[in-house]
Amino acid sequence: MTQTKILLDETEIPKQWYNIVADFENPPAPPLGPDCKPISPDALAAIFPMALIEQEVSSQRWIDIPDEVRDIYSMWRPSPLVRAHRLEKALGTPAKIYYKYEGVSPAGSHKPNTALAQAYYNREAGIKRLTTETGAGQWGSSLALVGQMFGIEVRVYMVKVSYGQKPFRRSMMQTWGAEVFASPTDMTEAGRKILAEDPDSPGSLGIAISEAIEEAASRDDTNYSLGSVLNHVLLHQTVIGLEAKKQFAKVGDYPDMIFAPCGGGSNFGGVAFPFFADRAAGKDVRLVAVEPASCPTLTRGHYAYDFGDTIGMTPLMLQYTLGHDFVPPSIHAGGLRYHGDSCLVSQLYHEGQIEAVAVPQIATFEAGVTFARSEGIIPAPESNHAVRAVIDEALRCKESAEEKTLFFNLSGHGHFDMASYDKYFAGELVDYEYPEAEIERALHNLPQVAAG
Numbered sequence: 001m002t003q004t005k006i007l008l009d010e011t012e013i014p015k016q017w018y019n020i021v022a023d024f025e026n027p028p029a030p031p032l033g034p035d036c037k038p039i040s041p042d043a044l045a046a047i048f049p050m051a052l053i054e055q056e057v058s059s060q061r062w063i064d065i066p067d068e069v070r071d072i073y074s075m076w077r078p079s080p081l082v083r084a085h086r087l088e089k090a091l092g093t094p095a096k097i098y099y100k101y102e103g104v105s106p107a108g109s110h111k112p113n114t115a116l117a118q119a120y121y122n123r124e125a126g127i128k129r130l131t132t133e134t135g136a137g138q139w140g141s142s143l144a145l146v147g148q149m150f151g152i153e154v155r156v157y158m159v160k161v162s163y164g165q166k167p168f169r170r171s172m173m174q175t176w177g178a179e180v181f182a183s184p185t186d187m188t189e190a191g192r193k194i195l196a197e198d199p200d201s202p203g204s205l206g207i208a209i210s211e212a213i214e215e216a217a218s219r220d221d222t223n224y225s226l227g228s229v230l231n232h233v234l235l236h237q238t239v240i241g242l243e244a245k246k247q248f249a250k251v252g253d254y255p256d257m258i259f260a261p262c263g264g265g266s267n268f269g270g271v272a273f274p275f276f277a278d279r280a281a282g283k284d285v286r287l288v289a290v291e292p293a294s295c296p297t298l299t300r301g302h303y304a305y306d307f308g309d310t311i312g313m314t315p316l317m318l319q320y321t322l323g324h325d326f327v328p329p330s331i332h333a334g335g336l337r338y339h340g341d342s343c344l345v346s347q348l349y350h351e352g353q354i355e356a357v358a359v360p361q362i363a364t365f366e367a368g369v370t371f372a373r374s375e376g377i378i379p380a381p382e383s384n385h386a387v388r389a390v391i392d393e394a395l396r397c398k399e400s401a402e403e404k405t406l407f408f409n410l411s412g413h414g415h416f417d418m419a420s421y422d423k424y425f426a427g428e429l430v431d432y433e434y435p436e437a438e439i440e441r442a443l444h445n446l447p448q449v450a451a452g
């Protein structure tokens with residue numbers, strides 16, 4: 001029998017992160033300030049430590065991982081690469097399916113990979129408090145976890161709809177010592193503005209980001225930390241793909257296609273970017289971002305300069321967007337309810353270097369249940385998007401009798417999402433129509449910037 005778990009030794013935890021910008025044909029478009037001129041890195045210094053700002057704008061191919069960060073990585077890394085023999089058999093596919101399992105971190109997802117690095121650089125810069133937003137609670141719990149390790153207080157603005165859906169994620173954050181508020185709150189100007197317009201607002205990542213930034217910008221001892229989207233976040237997540245390359249080399253295999261769920265792009269970038277380096281060198285590997293049909297940023301959005309938050313506090317970034325004031329339907333994959341996307345992922349998609357597909361909610365849970373009943377692990381609703389796309393491709397391979405090697409990132413487990421699975425089993429989940437009218441409206445509000 002061929003191997004199931006492909007494991008690395010702790011000494012094989014990467015010593016450097018991979019910066020994809022070094023392999024870009026065209027340099028990334030700069031973020032713009034309110035005057036539509038490129039912002040200086042200093043403009044970000046009110047909310048980020050300089051080390052992270054430098055990483056944000058760096059074009060250096062390799063960036064050293066501090067020893068202290070590698071040391072804490074060893075609590076859950078290297079994560080396993082698993083050959084999904086039982087799923088292959090259940091599907092009757094000739095394709096080989098592998099997944100990298102990021103649910104082994106204490107918080108249960110890939111997000112601590114960057115939370116740890118961000119907390120480290122903030123502590124080095126003398127920061128005592130961090131504010132952040134969270135959707136399903138995966139990011140908030142990751143920052144709460146590492147905040148404790150570095151003696152940093154963490155305050156989390158949690159999207160209101162998720163605050164109700166995921167009460168145990170809130171308990172986790174509180175167990176690790178963080179303060180958690182349902183956003184929109186009446187504690188910030190941004191929150192009060194949204195509540196005045198819609199007292200029943202379910203909240204969104206964009207709104208929660210506005211609240212967290214507003215607080216961080218108003219206090220010297222406080223910085224802001226973002227769980228996805230930004231270049232430095234994707235940089236930190238490349239430990240996933242770098243390990244996976246070593247693991248594939250151990251078994252003498254290499255993926256033809258790589259899939260990852262895509263909200264802000266951090267786990268997609270983390271798993272796919274190190275393989276993009278091979279693609280840039282001529283290797284044939286297809287990279288596929290999988291998003292919800294109800295929040296189809298890459299597949300149905302515009303490539304334009306837009307804000308990262310709802311109120312318009314962030315710099316303007318060139319990205320695929322559904323409009324910064326688009327409030328996505330309340331799907332159960334809270335981590336994918338974001339109007340925009342990483343600039344790096346967006347540029348690669350725009351240049352035809354990567355692919356994207358959108359999948360409807362019910363089909364993602366169906367795929368997750370198939371996965372759980374063959375591989376055992378119950379995936380997070382976000383991860384189910386990649387599971388869906390991989391199963392679809394494996395079934396296509398069955399039709400065409402192709403022995404492709406498929407690889408996906410199982411970005412987290414779903415142990416705190418069982419209420420969503422209950423809804424699926426009770427037949428209470430709905431497939432939201434592509435919210436065309438709402439997206440059209442939001443796209444009308446894009447800031448006017450002459451691109452290029």
Ligand SMILES: *Cc1c(COP(=O)(O)O)cnc(C)c1O
Pocket residue numbers: 109110111138139227228229261262263264265266267268335336380382383411412413
């Ligand atoms: C947050 C999250 C995602 C989506 O965020 P990305 O930045 O696109 O990776 C996907 N899966 C899980 C488990 C998450 O927690």
